[in-house]
Amino acid sequence: MKSFLTAILLLAVSTTFSQKINFENLKQTTDSLAAGLVKENEPGLSVGIVYEGRPVLNAHYGLMNLDDELKTSGSTAYNLASVSKHITALGILLLEAEGKLNLENKLGTHLPDLPQKYQQVTINELLHHTAGIPSTDNLRLFAGIGLDSPWTLADELELLKSYSQLNFEPGTDYLYSNGGYSLLAAVIEAASGQDFGDFFRKRVFEPLKLGATAYNIPGKTIKDRAEGYTPAGDKYQNALTGADSVPGGSNFYFCMDDMLAWMNLFLQDNSLYHPQISGMIRPSFRLIKGDSIPYSFGLQVKAYRGVPAIYHSGGTPGFASYMMLFPEHQLGISILTNNEKINVVKMTHQLVDQILKEFVIDEIPVQRIATSLPPDKLKKWTGSYRMKDGMILKILHEEEKLILDLSQGQRFELHPEAETNFFIQEFDAQIAFLEKPLKLNLIQGKNIQTGDYVEPRELIKPSPAPHELVGSYHHKALDVTYLLIEKDGELFVQLPGTFKKYLNFDTTGLSPVAGDVFNTDRLGIIEFLRNDRNEISGFRFNDVGRLRNIEFHKI
Template sequence: MFSWRVCFFMVVLATGSNAQDLQRLERVADTLAKEQNFSGAVLVAKGDKVLLQKAYGEANFEWGIRNSSDTRFRLGSVTKQFTAASVLLLQERGKLKLSDPVGQHLPELPTAWHAITIQQLLTHTAGIHSFTDLPEYRNIERFAKSPAEILELVRARPLDFEPGSRWDYSNSGYVLLGMLIEKVSGVTYEQFVQQNIFTPLQMKDSGYDTNAAIIPRRAAGYASLGQELSNAEFIHMSVPYAAGALYSTTRDLLRWQNALYEGRLLSLSSVRAMTTPVPPGYGLGLMIMDGPEGKRYFHAGEIEGFSTLSSYRPDEKISVIILSNIEKRELMWMELPLAQVALKQKVILPSERTLMSLTPARLDELAGTYAAADGAKTWVKRDGTQLSVRQGGQPWLPIFAESNKQFFARSADVQFEFNLAANGTVEALTRHQFGSLQRMSRVAEADPDYARVPFFLRGDMNNWGLNDVMQSQAPHVYSAQLQLGKGHYLFKLGSEDFKAVDFGAASGDTKVEPGKAKTLDAVGDNLQFEVRAAGQFRFTLDTRNARAPKLTVTQLQ
């Protein structure tokens, strides 16, 4: 178990109401960090003026070394804005045009890719399948790979859609952009970013991460299961490449943002190109969003052991930078309140809300299925004396009543309001999150039918592949049988893309005991199974209760 610890902070000195604003900013940061057991570094600034700079948790939990404002974190996909800026620098120097077909510069690419423009690669509208979405990805991420070897995973696949016809996030596109930068510039991606961005901007704590290099003050990365930490899975940093391999600090990223958006690195016309979005709001290596607090440019990052987020509000020149050395953390819950305080907007923390107790009968009236205009589902169920919400494939989120129709979450900055019809019945649910509203109508829903799509036993026992299909043994009962050697196995039950079916551990309990039925959860954590003696094992999934499928593992004689 890890504990929340404040390690270092700097708040600018001020007097009067400004001092109160800064105290409020620090209190909001401290409270949110403590509630989430946040480990990492946070910076809030207005232009070059730092309003809050603070670190929490440990850079290395095994040695008890605290994070500081100088700790270096892997950036994950925050890297993409540096890749986009590099392409724009090459355009300004006359080396390429965003309208160029990529095949003009890289003729060795598959013929189907030749007509894709550089602009389409930058905006994720090229249609090249993202290699990180493939089951085979887990087989390569631990090994040194060249960009060409990475793209070999998707070269033979048809395009997901006609280039320019729609948007779909693709790490493959940004690996390809890294290859383009190297071909056109004549130097490696690492050298180009260092020589043209980091050195001119005096970003002395930033660079291209490598596994072998000794990098002073580099944080160790962790995974978490509830309050328990483990060392993150290994990833060879040649794999994320131009899509996610850079590291930096909060202060260096502030230098970057101010130089970028003030036109000190790129021309203002290039900055406008970078911040002009295509639907659903993606520019060149950046997301662009309008909310109640104004326009925002931002990008999140996620890589083994790390979660990151950098944002900039151009109207007020507000930067919020959050870097964590724990993976799979949603940082927007922290970013938005900090930005709102910096903008002198009202923020109500979950701990500042008043709880109300509702009867089980009232909670049952609110439970049900709700659907957004695009068909995305949200489920609400009663857990004893409170409600829990699941949106899409996310884990269940406990929510708490502050009135007979208004609820809030303690672990995320999200509120829900149940909308009533004239006769008092519940007709819709409105979600308030990240400054936006989403209304979802109440719908009737039949239990899911897991027979409609093939799904597999996938894990360490078969390299997370598709060899062991779960075959129907009786209505709504599926099984797979295989030989296992002595050892420890992580596994899940999932479809080919892990989207249609993705069963894992419910309620954080990941261990599977032989002969004991275990209730699974959609998009749960990896399951664990210990084989004490080699033999044949049968994995049986009973989905007769579609909302609470049960897995039993039996060793055969």
């Protein structure tokens, strides 16, 4: 037995050492992938790869400026967009090391003029998107403020002060927020006594001999800055934006030469700032109820095809970015582009699949086997369940089967695996029922959404008549008014022009769910509010991604 175990161990060791990083034909592969995305006279991209402390690829394609026909190069500066977040997080950790702040400090310690709800949030919660701070990009969308409008950190803070609501109680949930990182930028300025850009130039970029820039300051020129572009038919137009003057969650400008050096900071144990970086890449933050999250100081920490990885993507008008690190292999890959529509994540993964082809593994799908249950075991789960966002899921019993009815013609059979567990064949989702109290969990991968059973009498409440609903609805903090109209017997909410500009729709239709709750075809659940006289007084969008519970009042 001992010799058998020894043989197994030797086999494992020899297999490990026989596996190799594959850089064969790397440049040709990169050229081929880039050729499918960029022509010589189009907005460009840069690809950088480091391995064991040295660059193995620094390749550039297309143009940094279409008007002047300037080619991209290693010194072309791109907007990192949300890849910037981990740099802001590093700044916070440097200030903590200097004793100028503590991660558990309440926000009010450094920014006492914020609304009371925001003052109680901790710096650590901001870093991990668990503070409940609304995302300001979504606030601007709903307020009708275009991303090409001049916008500064002061504007960002004023918008948050005006809105003053939280998406949820701090520490109870995880929801990505650009607004939270704008507040971190303000904390850095308050704690350091320096402008955000000056702080990073003196504390980070100059010691590392990097030419990076913290953010665009109107009237000043960023050396070798690429112009950002968006496709317009078969041409490209300059993606004019005033939002690149807001630091914190976005807008660091890096060239690929700098990016290669930057990635090595996270891959080398003897690098500058190692004490801070080592903490950033080991997720330790947990929600109040104990759940862990896959986010750590501005970085996603999660395996890619079985290989431990650290990564973050970014997108902003005119630019897209991605950085992916594999510390166990001392490998880093980054792609930066000034064409916002290029899928930099997909291209990065294609390169990773080649370079780490002896290490990546395909996830083996769970083989789910249906069993049979008697009718009484199925019928006990029938009924309606209200999800957290207000959506109603109906569970029906038809022809000895359980059916999930999502409304609007979306119906799926629930196949039993056990008395309480069911799966859907059409897509990777499962439903687990719980008794006492009766509820269900909708499971999609690691995402679990809970729905509570709703008594039938609550669902037979009549919906308001259209004439009760039509009218103008105002949001005071966002200073915007929405119209709810009736057209050909159907109800619609008319949305600000920002929706048309960035999402290509400017209305959302309503269909009744139960009582004052309606489903929209674009923005999830909308729930109408009533005053003490039982009159319609407003409505609330329950959950629109990075914003929750946005209330408008009827005028």
